[in-house]
Amino acid sequence: MSIEAVVFDIGRVLIHWDPEGFYDRVIGQDRRRALFAEVDLERMNLRVDLGDPFQGSVYRLADENPLYRDEIRHWHDRWIDMASPAIPASVTLLRALKARGIPVFALSNFGRETFEIACEHYPFLTEFDRTFISAHHRMAKPDPAFYALLETDSGLSGASLFFTDDKPENIAAAKDRGWATHLFNGPEGLARALVAHNLLTEEEAII
Structure with a gap:
C-alpha cells in the first residue's frame, strides 16, 4: 500500500516549543528549576491540551502557588514566547x-x-x-x-x-x-x- x-x-x-528555555532567560536557571520541581506545570498544560480553559487554568494554578504567581502567569501572558x-x-x-x-x-x-x-x-x-x-x-x-x-x-x-x-x-x-x-x-x-x-x-x- x-x-x-x-x-x-x-x-x-x-x-x-521550549518553556524551559523561556523561563531560563526570564527568571534564571535556578529559579526555573525550582519552579518546575515544585509546580506541576506539565499537568496543567495537558489539561489545557484536553480542552480546559487556557487563562483560567494558568491563573488558578498561579493563585494556588503564590510564591511563583508571576512566573506561572507567564505561561499564559507570554505563551507565544515559549512557542517561537x-x-x-x-x-x-x-x-x-x-x-x-x-x-x-x-x-x-x-x-x-x-x-x-x-x-x-x-x-x-x-x-x-x-x-x-x-x-x-x-x-x-x-x-x-x-x-x-x-x-x-x-x-x-x-x-x-x-x-x-x-x-x-x-x-x-x-x-x-x-x-x-x-x-x-x-x-x-x-x-x-x-x-x-x-x-x-x-x-x-x-x-
Missing part, C-alpha cells in the same frame, strides 16, 4: 508535499486558545488539509482513540499514512496502527525520510 497522506505533529516539528520561532525548513517540506498534491494533516496536542494564537502568528498552520487538535476532541496523543479519529475522518489507515513526531511514545502509538513513521530530530532527517518513502524527490526535499 502506498502512502496517501503525511501527518505532522506541530510543537518541536513545525514550531519550537517557526522551524522554516520543516515548513518548506510541508509546502513541498502540498505542491506535489500529497495531503498533509496535523495531529497535535494543543489547547483551543493556544492553537488560535499559534495560527495568528504562524499562518502556515492553516494550510493543512485536515487538522486534528487535541482540545477540540478532548483526547490527546498517545491515546489510540485520537489516531483512530484521524483514520475515521480521513478514510485512511495503516500504511497509507506517514507520521512524524518528536516523542517516541507518540511514534510508537502510530506504529501500533501500522502507520509509516519518522521520529523527528530535525528537518534534515525528515527530508531524508520523505525521499526514502518516495514522497518527495531529492530536488523537492532540498531545505
